Structure formats: structure tokens, C-alpha cells
Amino acid sequence: MITVVKNAEIYAPEPLGKKTLVILGDKIEGIYDDLNIPKDFVQIDVVDAEGKILVPGFIDNHVHILGGGGEGGFKTRTPELTLSKITTAGITTVIGCLGTDDVCRSMRSLVAKANALEEEGITTYVYTGSYEIPIKTLTGSAKGDIMMVSKMIGIGEIALSDHRSSQPTYEQFINTVAQCRVGGLLSGKSGVVNVHLGDGASMMDYLFSMLDNTEIPASQVLPTHVNRKDKLFEKGIEYIKKGGFVDLTTSFDPDFLEPGEVKASKGLKLLLQSGCPIDNITFSSDGNGSMPIFDENRKFIGLGICSVDSLYREVKDAVMLEDIPLEEAIKVITSNPAEIFKLKTKGRIEKGRDADLVLLDKSTLDINSVMAKGKFHIHNKNTLIKGTFE
Known part of the structure; x- marks a missing residue:
């Protein structure tokens, strides 16, 4: 599965500006200034993060x-x-x-x-x-x-x-x-x-x-x-x-x-x-x-x-x-x-790191969405994944 997060202001934690992030499986594939996304490629999930900040x-x-x-x-x-x-x-x-x-x-x-x-x-x-x-x-x-x-x-x-x-x-x-x-x-x-x-x-x-x-x-x-x-x-x-x-x-x-x-x-x-x-x-x-x-x-x-x-x-x-x-x-x-703690795949937004990400509303800094290992657990403030006995 490929997920593309576009129009997010990325803090990696250093500010990178507005970029497009590509996630392949559970890893960050790359960070791009611009990206041509095929409209008919059904295996790509595109998330428009306009007005949001993306942090690790x-x-x-x-x-x-x-x-x-x-x-x-x-x-x-x-x-x-x-x-x-x-x-x-x-x-x-x-x-x-x-x-x-x-x-x-x-x-x-x-x-x-x-x-x-x-x-x-x-x-x-x-x-x-x-x-x-x-x-x-x-x-x-x-x-x-x-x-x-x-x-x-x-x-x-x-x-x-x-x-x-x-x-x-x-x-x-x-x-x-x-x-x-x-x-x-x-x-x-x-x-x-x-x-x-x-x-x-x-x-x-x-x-x-x-x-x-x-x-x-x-x-x-x-x-x-x-x-x-x-x-x-x-x-x-x-x-x-x-x-x-x-x-x-x-x-x-x-x-x-x-x-x-x-x-x-x-x-x-x-x-x-x-x-x-x-x-x-x-x-x-x-x-x-x-x-x-x-x-x-x-x-x-x-x-x-x-x-x-x-x-x-x-x-x-x-x-x-x-x-x-x-x-x-x-x-x-x-x-x-x-x-x-030598967690070499954690803590930063960069190519090859784990796709652990948080989207924040830019105006309030409230948490909007949370991704762990390439999967959204929270999206648009809705809980998508709960524990086994929740």
C-alpha cells in the first residue's frame, strides 16, 4: 500500500516547509517538493493535509x-x-x-x-x-x-x-x-x-x-x-x-x-x-x-x-x-x-524511517491524525483502530 500525504508543513523536527510525503508499507519512501500522482492508480491513498503540520x-x-x-x-x-x-x-x-x-x-x-x-x-x-x-x-x-x-x-x-x-x-x-x-x-x-x-x-x-x-x-x-x-x-x-x-x-x-x-x-x-x-x-x-x-x-x-x-x-x-x-x-x-535510546528508525521524518507520524491542526496545534507503522490509528480525530478488548 502506498500513502501520499500532500500539502503538509513538515517538521522533521526541523522545518522543511510544505512538502509531499510518500509512505510505502510501514516506511517513509521519500519527501518531495512536488509529485505527479496517477489518478487511476487505485493502490495509492492520497491524504490532503492542507492547513496541517506533520511531525514525527x-x-x-x-x-x-x-x-x-x-x-x-x-x-x-x-x-x-x-x-x-x-x-x-x-x-x-x-x-x-x-x-x-x-x-x-x-x-x-x-x-x-x-x-x-x-x-x-x-x-x-x-x-x-x-x-x-x-x-x-x-x-x-x-x-x-x-x-x-x-x-x-x-x-x-x-x-x-x-x-x-x-x-x-x-x-x-x-x-x-x-x-x-x-x-x-x-x-x-x-x-x-x-x-x-x-x-x-x-x-x-x-x-x-x-x-x-x-x-x-x-x-x-x-x-x-x-x-x-x-x-x-x-x-x-x-x-x-x-x-x-x-x-x-x-x-x-x-x-x-x-x-x-x-x-x-x-x-x-x-x-x-x-x-x-x-x-x-x-x-x-x-x-x-x-x-x-x-x-x-x-x-x-x-x-x-x-x-x-x-x-x-x-x-x-x-x-x-x-x-x-x-x-x-x-x-x-x-x-x-x-x-x-538508539531508536534508529524513530523520531525523525526522513527516508527509510518508520512511518510514525502525527498531523496537527496548524491554527490550534491540536492532534488531528496519528499514523503508526504506516497505518492511521486516528484520522480526522476519529479512532480507526482500537485494542483487542476495547
């Missing part, structure tokens, strides 16, 4: 696809994510993680869920492990998981500076990162360690000690939730300036930010104003993790669910409210995570 499909690098939470007892376990919940958010690639609970949720279940979503039409990867060190693995070692299990591209989310972490020693943490690095080198994968940062006093101490006392590069660890506190956010700026990457979490209660919490879109602007390179910043949603809910008096009244919808919402706010150019803001959920 979004990559969410931290998602609880099996559900998360549970810290308030069994009734607070959040549900699994469904396919259409992911695709309506413009997301075409997810990296799944376990989080706090590695007893009632397992690596086998996580890999199975990732395979299920892949069969339904999107691209999936997972981290091996959970909050805990030593990590629980499938093959007996983190290095073995990364080398032998195709879905596993790193370790995460390892919890530091959090009362819910396993309180690993510095040596345990460094050995875990080292295993992940070597497993990545031997398998051609990223071997990135995704680190959950809580609101404890130690913040990023282990990461800075790693830079001072080992040969492991800063890029081997991607700390997330860096925007949960302003003091932690400042440490994130320091980490970037030492060559590292940081990840800002997009899910939060928009009406009641925690004291010191930095909204992701605002955080992106602050990072750029501080001289941090845009290429060293990513956003992730923490989708289907649990999220506290407060009333108007800031009294805790229950738990909500982190939403994958927030991923693009914060990118859109970065453009519309913080005056960050679209070609810069969109990088944090496209080309940046693709580069960091």
Missing part, C-alpha cells in the same frame, strides 16, 4: 503500561493502558516500566503487555527491573536481559532519594549502571538506566559521584521527575552541563502544583534560558502511574492516574504559552529520546 510520532520513554501505583493498598493499583488511549495522545512508541510493585507485577507480564501492544500496531520497549536494587530479571542478570531479550533496552525505573526505594548503597547502584552499560555495548542497545528521583535530601548525589569517581559517562543515566522540586530542578541543570540528560514528567494536577513543582513546559523554557542544550532534554508522561489529588484547600482526597495525554499537552503549552519554537519543543518527545 511521539515517543514516551516512561509509561506504566501494566498499570502502576498501589502504595495506598491493593485498591489503589492503577489499570493497564489500552491501545487507543496511547494513540489518541499521538504516541507511537512507548518504553514500559514496572515502578514500585515488582511482586504483583512481573517482568514476564511487562514483556507480554509490550508484545500485545506491538501486535495491536505500535512500537514498544521495556526496562528490566523496578524501583529495587538488586533488580529482578528474566535471565538472571541485567546484562543478560538487555543482551538476550529484544524488548529490553535498559534498566528502570530505579528509585533513588525516595522513601519507597530499596535504599541501595552507592556501590550497588554503580554496579547496576555498569551492567546496563556493558549489556548495551554488547547488544548495540542504549543500555540507559532510567532513575526515578524522589523528594529526599540526597537528590542526585549518586549521579554526581558517578561522574567524579567512575568512567561511566553522564549519558548512561536518564534521571526522571527532575521537575518535582525546584532544588532538584537546579541539580538537573547542573547534570546537563556535565554532559547528562534529564527527563521532565508531564503528569501533574494542573490546578494544584506541589510546592516547588515545576510545570514541564515552564521547565523546558527555564532549562533553555539556563543554557542547557535542547538535545539533552526529554519529556515523559509517567502514564498510568498513580497521582495524588487535592481539594481546593490542598487536602489530600485520593489518588488519580497519570495520563499519557499530558505528554503532548506540555509540548503544546511550551509552544503556545512559553513561546518556544515548535521545531525545538517537539524534539523532547521525538528526536531526542530516539537518539538517547
Whole structure:
């Protein structure tokens, strides 16, 4: 099947202007200034994208696809994510993680869920492990998981500076990162360690000690939730300036930010104003993790669910409210995570890459259509493909 998308303003993420994109099967065949399309060739599906912007499909690098939470007892376990919940958010690639609970949720279940979503039409990867060190693995070692299990591209989310972490020693943490690095080198994968940062006093101490006392590069660890506190956010700026990457979490209660919490879109602007390179910043949603809910008096009244919808919402706010150019803001959920996680066919609109694409209405930047692996899942804001049990 050949699909032609014409008259779209393409951000690859660099702005290319109004072009015609040809998709052959699940790949981008080419980008053209003009193209003569045979009218009687029935195997060509032509999409007129006049008034729309075409960007790469979004990559969410931290998602609880099996559900998360549970810290308030069994009734607070959040549900699994469904396919259409992911695709309506413009997301075409997810990296799944376990989080706090590695007893009632397992690596086998996580890999199975990732395979299920892949069969339904999107691209999936997972981290091996959970909050805990030593990590629980499938093959007996983190290095073995990364080398032998195709879905596993790193370790995460390892919890530091959090009362819910396993309180690993510095040596345990460094050995875990080292295993992940070597497993990545031997398998051609990223071997990135995704680190959950809580609101404890130690913040990023282990990461800075790693830079001072080992040969492991800063890029081997991607700390997330860096925007949960302003003091932690400042440490994130320091980490970037030492060559590292940081990840800002997009899910939060928009009406009641925690004291010191930095909204992701605002955080992106602050990072750029501080001289941090845009290429060293990513956003992730923490989708289907649990999220506290407060009333108007800031009294805790229950738990909500982190939403994958927030991923693009914060990118859109970065453009519309913080005056960050679209070609810069969109990088944090496209080309940046693709580069960091070595997803060589993702994150950019160019010949030979996967046909993972999102069409945006030019006037509002709202999501209009979403294509994953060359198939429209969402078209003109209508859901065409749903998960098996939706």
C-alpha cells in the first residue's frame, strides 16, 4: 500500500516547509517538493493535509503500561493502558516500566503487555527491573536481559532519594549502571538506566559521584521527575552541563502544583534560558502511574492516574504559552529520546524511517491524525483502530 500525504508543513523536527510525503508499507519512501500522482492508480491513498503540520510520532520513554501505583493498598493499583488511549495522545512508541510493585507485577507480564501492544500496531520497549536494587530479571542478570531479550533496552525505573526505594548503597547502584552499560555495548542497545528521583535530601548525589569517581559517562543515566522540586530542578541543570540528560514528567494536577513543582513546559523554557542544550532534554508522561489529588484547600482526597495525554499537552503549552519554537519543543518527545535510546528508525521524518507520524491542526496545534507503522490509528480525530478488548 502506498500513502501520499500532500500539502503538509513538515517538521522533521526541523522545518522543511510544505512538502509531499510518500509512505510505502510501514516506511517513509521519500519527501518531495512536488509529485505527479496517477489518478487511476487505485493502490495509492492520497491524504490532503492542507492547513496541517506533520511531525514525527511521539515517543514516551516512561509509561506504566501494566498499570502502576498501589502504595495506598491493593485498591489503589492503577489499570493497564489500552491501545487507543496511547494513540489518541499521538504516541507511537512507548518504553514500559514496572515502578514500585515488582511482586504483583512481573517482568514476564511487562514483556507480554509490550508484545500485545506491538501486535495491536505500535512500537514498544521495556526496562528490566523496578524501583529495587538488586533488580529482578528474566535471565538472571541485567546484562543478560538487555543482551538476550529484544524488548529490553535498559534498566528502570530505579528509585533513588525516595522513601519507597530499596535504599541501595552507592556501590550497588554503580554496579547496576555498569551492567546496563556493558549489556548495551554488547547488544548495540542504549543500555540507559532510567532513575526515578524522589523528594529526599540526597537528590542526585549518586549521579554526581558517578561522574567524579567512575568512567561511566553522564549519558548512561536518564534521571526522571527532575521537575518535582525546584532544588532538584537546579541539580538537573547542573547534570546537563556535565554532559547528562534529564527527563521532565508531564503528569501533574494542573490546578494544584506541589510546592516547588515545576510545570514541564515552564521547565523546558527555564532549562533553555539556563543554557542547557535542547538535545539533552526529554519529556515523559509517567502514564498510568498513580497521582495524588487535592481539594481546593490542598487536602489530600485520593489518588488519580497519570495520563499519557499530558505528554503532548506540555509540548503544546511550551509552544503556545512559553513561546518556544515548535521545531525545538517537539524534539523532547521525538528526536531526542530516539537518539538517547538508539531508536534508529524513530523520531525523525526522513527516508527509510518508520512511518510514525502525527498531523496537527496548524491554527490550534491540536492532534488531528496519528499514523503508526504506516497505518492511521486516528484520522480526522476519529479512532480507526482500537485494542483487542476495547
